[in-house]
Amino acid sequence: MTKRRTWTYFLPYGLWLALFVIAPVALIIYQSFFDLGHHFTLSNYSTYFQSATYLKMTANSVWYAFLITLFTGLISYPTAYFIHQLKHRQFWLLLVILPTWINILLKAYAFIGIFSQAGLANQFLTFIGIGPQQILFTNASFIFVATYIQIPFMILPIYNALDDLNPAFINASRDLGASNWQTFRHVIFPLTLPGVKAGIQAVFIPSLSLFMLTRLIGGNKVITLGTAIEEHFLTTMNWGMGSTIGVILIVAMIVVMLLTGDQKREGGTPR
């Protein structure tokens, strides 16, 4: 009886997994073996690994995803740490999460308004005497907006890790004569590392496949793998090549998961 119960409970999850995780991935892998003439072939993969265009694009994507993750991390860790010290931390955390309730497209358009020639940023630059600059369609503005969008996804796991940290460890470290920096370096940071890793997982992979922002903010000056997939599926109708890039992204995701995966789960984040 109990066994059957458990099985029944698993059913919705199993169905979900099969329909929305396994089936799409299987379809992508299947599609990636077909060329434009619908013949079964490995040519998509050989094109990918032989074409300077795609390899450069991959390198670009990884580089920009790395930069975005790096900046997100540099901003998120201190922020999470600071919020955790505050009195009304739940409230401050809510403020951090709030922007994620707004559609990413709306946020992108808001940034277009801020960064454009007649936008707020340029009005300010004119005001302090520098004069209007080209902000939109630069790599810097692309990284800035992408970082802004990813920050909440990095802050949350780090905050949770800080929350899980037993204060007794910190007290013990102080009692044993460690300075603030030593406490942070040898106690707090290592113990919250799983949160950082979870944050990297949540930021790096989506950054690899960003596509709306590359066009709206970056003006397609940065071409990521995500842009290429969008292009192959919507404009060039080369689903095989699009799927191939999709498979490569999935492999990249697994690699990142393995690299950042935590060895022991108990101190980890509730995910």
Next chain:
Amino acid sequence: MKRLISLIVGLLAICGLLAYAGHHLQASSGSTGSKVLNLYNWGDYIDPQLLTKFQKETSYHVNVETFDSNEAMYTKIKQGGTHYDLAIPSEYMVAKMKRAHLLQPLDRSRLTGLRNYDPQFMGRSFDPTNRYSLPYFWGTLGIIYNDRFVRPGTVNHWQDLWSGKYRDKIMLIDSARDIMGMALASQGQSMNTTNPQKLRAAEQKLTRLAPNVKATVADEIKMYMTQNEAPLAVDWSGEAAEMLANNHHLHYVVPSEGSNLWIDNLVIPKTAQHDRAIYAFLNFMAEPKNAAQNAEYVGYATPNRAAKALLPAAVRDDHQFYPNTTTLHHLEVYRDLSPTQVGLYNDLYLEFKMHH
């Protein structure tokens, strides 16, 4: 468990009721009734007053559904389950739908307005005898400039875009066929070439344009140009018409050495059910007065010669949107190339974009 079952039964009952009500509503609003016409159109691409007028004259009610890309429309009609009587694909899509056997031939004996159409827009390569399609609107690919930054008359040809003056000043529409086509036209080549050497040369020429390119974007070009974000852009005349309406500093030029001519067409998909309504509508839209009214509302160029004569002189003689005969002569309709040939265009275009 009992409560769970009653919940599921309740949900199913509600679903059933909704399905029944939906079916009932649809029948009464008439998408499956007999006095209707189901039109599948681009958004805001027909004067709503004309639809009212059509209903008054013929008592056929027009249901309009909209799509935002040729590909989306194609997929929906191909999948079936729809009852569209008329659709409005662009020229290359007419050829594709024809090949996929998704179109019904027109019965010429039932068309009364054929002679109103300008022969320039009939019998083009995508449908040589107009067996399946009638032109609805047409337009071009060209250059939009802002007279606050660019002196009028200094940009007339594609080659002018390559000038060192325009560093980081040009916005391009994100479309492989159009941008590759622009480079080909600037070299005096056909925009339909499939010769790999010529295409490679076009890509190399585009790469030299890269320093001048500010961004490669899609629909947003309209917004950016209206807000004076860039002095120059390459886009279609339909988009240009909208920009010009919103910003008086903008102007549109069709390079006389050659550019693309696109034509949106009325076709009858295989799914059509209301024969009489279809021909009533086609004849109604071919009437010069109605076509002129529609052209004034939409702002695109009409292929209906008799209707063009009825337009105000300022519109009719506007060479931005009704180019002179020499230019018109140099315009090319995109041929429907094979997937591998289109693939070559796309690959080279992607290489160009990587050079930004």
